[in-house]
Amino acid sequence: MNKKIKKVAITGGTHGNELTGVYLINKFTKNPNLVKKGSFETFFMHTNLGAMKQCTRYVEKDLNRTFTKNGLNDSTLTSYEDVLAKEINQKLGPKGSDNTNVDFVMDLHSTTSNMGLSICISTEDKLSWQVAAYVKECIPELHIFSWKGDTGDTSFISSIPPSGFTIEVGSIPQGVLRADMFFETERIVQTILDFFELYNTNKLEKTYTQIEIYDNVKTVDFPRGEDDNINAMVHPNLQENGYFELKKGDPVFVTLDGENICYEDKDGLYALFINEAAYYEKGVAMCLADKKVIEL
Ligand SMILES: [Zn+2]
Incomplete structure (x- = not known):
């Protein structure tokens, strides 16, 4: 019971x-x-x-x-x-x-x-x-x-x-x-x-007994200049794509001058909470998570 x-x-x-x-x-x-x-x-x-x-x-x-x-x-x-x-x-x-x-x-x-x-x-x-x-x-x-x-x-x-x-x-x-x-x-x-x-x-x-989850691995901050100001934006490819699977070389940010900044971490992490307004002050541009099935 x-x-x-x-x-x-x-x-x-x-x-x-x-x-x-x-x-x-x-x-x-x-x-x-x-x-x-x-x-x-x-x-x-x-x-x-x-x-x-x-x-x-x-x-x-x-x-x-x-x-x-x-x-x-x-x-x-x-x-x-x-x-x-x-x-x-x-x-x-x-x-x-x-x-x-x-x-x-x-x-x-x-x-x-x-x-x-x-x-x-x-x-x-x-x-x-x-x-x-x-x-x-x-x-x-x-x-x-x-x-x-x-x-x-x-x-x-x-x-x-x-x-x-x-x-x-x-x-x-x-x-x-x-x-x-x-x-x-x-x-x-x-x-x-x-x-x-x-x-x-x-x-x-x-x-x-099982569930598919996105397990948080890390948060990623915006690229910043020496003055600590953000100097690149979330790349348009990611903007509307919550739970986006990232591969090495994918553009993740774009500078104010239009230059892409690419993903260099391991393949297969998923990006979420992408460009959440409330996280600018927390230094978080997105969260990266592992997709996995866990036993309950
Ligand atoms: Zn809230």
């Missing part, structure tokens, strides 16, 4: 200018029956109201890099997002507890990068991987990206309870709602809720 899931959280607005999640939470607030299931409670919330109000990614720092155990326990950190993270941690967690207030978090994001429907997963937790595999089976065009994040300790909001992950859908400009991707994101949310209903009532037809 499975240990029953009692409470599933849907979070949106963690980045205040990613409107899909913001408006999906608005929709569920108006009509909670849309996400109501018989065997568990669904909880949903806007996480960064300050950033949503300004329609910016964050007020002082990236909320979705603020849920490290050290940060949550550090009372000297008092920025808007540090305080917010501690409040959210009390609501959903606390992180590290055996008895968190919610059992699973799906955090809704959009990306300016053209990578379709993706789940970004950063945990070894078995249940999270079972959910991801189920969603992938129901929605085959979805990609699973395994990424521990760009900080040491996992810092995503989805890391508060033992189980959870981030949903990334794009390309969507910051501050823009796109109907097609709004409904696609809602479809992923509903598929995850369906999973838990089947899971709790022991009606899942199988246990998933």
Whole structure:
């Protein structure tokens, strides 16, 4: 028998200018029956109201890099997002507890990068991987990206309870709602809720043993000049091509003067989060990942 899931959280607005999640939470607030299931409670919330109000990614720092155990326990950190993270941690967690207030978090994001429907997963937790595999089976065009994040300790909001992950859908400009991707994101949310209903009532037809993933290898920064300014752009061949398989010699950047800069790493890595607007400040032009099938 499975240990029953009692409470599933849907979070949106963690980045205040990613409107899909913001408006999906608005929709569920108006009509909670849309996400109501018989065997568990669904909880949903806007996480960064300050950033949503300004329609910016964050007020002082990236909320979705603020849920490290050290940060949550550090009372000297008092920025808007540090305080917010501690409040959210009390609501959903606390992180590290055996008895968190919610059992699973799906955090809704959009990306300016053209990578379709993706789940970004950063945990070894078995249940999270079972959910991801189920969603992938129901929605085959979805990609699973395994990424521990760009900080040491996992810092995503989805890391508060033992189980959870981030949903990334794009390309969507910051501050823009796109109907097609709004409904696609809602479809992923509903598929995850369906999973838990089947899971709790022991009606899942199988246990998933394998899954195809894109496993993060490294991030690549833009070429920069001595003044640290970017001096080349993402090459047009890559621009609209999330999960692009790279071969030695492929042009990846083009300088402002039109000169190609080519890929020199090993063949067969896949580029994603290509030219994500929010990652300019993080020094990330794209992530490179290995495509592989892993045992669950
Ligand atoms: Zn985001």
